Amino acid sequence: MISSAYIHIPFCNNICSYCDFSKIYYDSTIVNKYLNELKQDIESTYNNELLKTIYIGGGTPSSLNIKELKELFNILSILKKDNDYEYTIECNFDSITKEKLDLFKQVGINRISFGLESINKDNLSFLERSLAITKVKEIIKYCKTIELSNINVDLMYALPNETLNVLEKDIDFIIDLDIPHISTYSLIIEDHTKLSINDTKPIDEELDEKMYKLICDKLTEYNHYEISNFAKKGYESKHNLVYWHNEEYYGFGLSAAGYIENTRYTKTRSITKYLDSNYINSKSIEYLTTKDKIEYEVLLNLRLKEGINLNKFNTKYNNPLSKYYNYNKLIEKGLLIEKDNHLYIPENLWYISNNIIVQLLMEVI
Numbered sequence: 001m002i003s004s005a006y007i008h009i010p011f012c013n014n015i016c017s018y019c020d021f022s023k024i025y026y027d028s029t030i031v032n033k034y035l036n037e038l039k040q041d042i043e044s045t046y047n048n049e050l051l052k053t054i055y056i057g058g059g060t061p062s063s064l065n066i067k068e069l070k071e072l073f074n075i076l077s078i079l080k081k082d083n084d085y086e087y088t089i090e091c092n093f094d095s096i097t098k099e100k101l102d103l104f105k106q107v108g109i110n111r112i113s114f115g116l117e118s119i120n121k122d123n124l125s126f127l128e129r130s131l132a133i134t135k136v137k138e139i140i141k142y143c144k145t146i147e148l149s150n151i152n153v154d155l156m157y158a159l160p161n162e163t164l165n166v167l168e169k170d171i172d173f174i175i176d177l178d179i180p181h182i183s184t185y186s187l188i189i190e191d192h193t194k195l196s197i198n199d200t201k202p203i204d205e206e207l208d209e210k211m212y213k214l215i216c217d218k219l220t221e222y223n224h225y226e227i228s229n230f231a232k233k234g235y236e237s238k239h240n241l242v243y244w245h246n247e248e249y250y251g252f253g254l255s256a257a258g259y260i261e262n263t264r265y266t267k268t269r270s271i272t273k274y275l276d277s278n279y280i281n282s283k284s285i286e287y288l289t290t291k292d293k294i295e296y297e298v299l300l301n302l303r304l305k306e307g308i309n310l311n312k313f314n315t316k317y318n319n320p321l322s323k324y325y326n327y328n329k330l331i332e333k334g335l336l337i338e339k340d341n342h343l344y345i346p347e348n349l350w351y352i353s354n355n356i357i358v359q360l361l362m363e364v365i
């Protein structure tokens with residue numbers, strides 16, 4: 001049963017040097033066409049389910065002006081919300097305004113995710129992002145005043161020339177803002193980004209690990225509930241937990257990914273194709289066997305502190321996990337722990353979690 005939806009708004013006022021997301025420069029003529037297509041996209045697939053989580057991501061959804069945002073929310077009003085729903089929108093500090101925040105509050109948005117990344121001037125210039133610290137403080141204060149206090153900020157680290165000291169200042173700034181959720185990202189130099197074209201090299205792995213550990217050590221007041229995510233109690237992202245629990249969700253909009261029944265799909269990344277009403281034919285589809293679904297279950301669940309809930313796994317797949325993977329071998333090596341019907345990676349090994357997950361997936365029976 002689908003109870004979540006992701007909506008992609010691809011417009012940005014500025015293109016960052018590291019960005020691999022599907023995005024285009026804001027253009028009001030294209031926004032109007034895009035919103036029309038998005039409406040058809042939703043109406044052609046959505047089956048009136050009650051949704052527990054809705055996530056508007058991008059791109060930069062806050063780059064839309066008030067009129068366009070009103071039109072967007074008008075389109076999204078077709079989505080029925082369950083009790084206790086989570087409704088998130090991604091924003092950038094340079095395009096958000098108090099008027100937009102008031103509108104979010106009015107339409108039921110109850111979680112905001114801000115791209116902050118860093119407050120260090122050199123880092124920002126490297127990332128080709130702008131940020132006014134006074135505005136950040138003013139906006140966060142205003143969010144809290146209007147009771148939009150379920151806030152995430154993104155923090156990026158492991159930038160060339162970044163020191164532990166610079167990172168520590170970024171973390172302290174976020175802690176001082178009293179933000180209840182922090183998502184952290186180690187810089188990855190993706191193909192076809194400006195960084196990759198400029199042949200930027202990643203930082204030394206040893207320093208990357210030290211930075212990850214610094215983040216973990218500084219954020220002990222938070223629940224480190226996923227490898228890269230930290231939340232004050234009760235502020236864990238319900239929408240992202242849908243992904244990590246390998247549950248189904250709709251994906252609407254350019255390049256949006258979805259998971260429905262036995263298929264995972266990704267819509268086209270071409271704005272021209274998306275704006276063509278035949279776009280539905282241009283999405284890539286992965287048909288999943290039970291084995292594929294279990295593989296996704298394992299690799300997504302193991303990103304979480306709680307790991308794999310073995311009882312739930314048994315109920316979902318009518319068989320215990322031990323029927324599919326010989327995980328005892330990894331327990332013996334100290335790479336996994338089985339406790340209270342959960343199988344998880346010990347926190348001190350999270351930095352090498354990808355390696356552990358690959359080892360487990362090779363222990364297929």
Ligand code: SF4
Pocket residue numbers: 011012014015016019020021023058059060092115
């Ligand atoms: S604002 Fe976000 S989506 Fe837009 S270019 Fe920068 S990183 Fe990419």
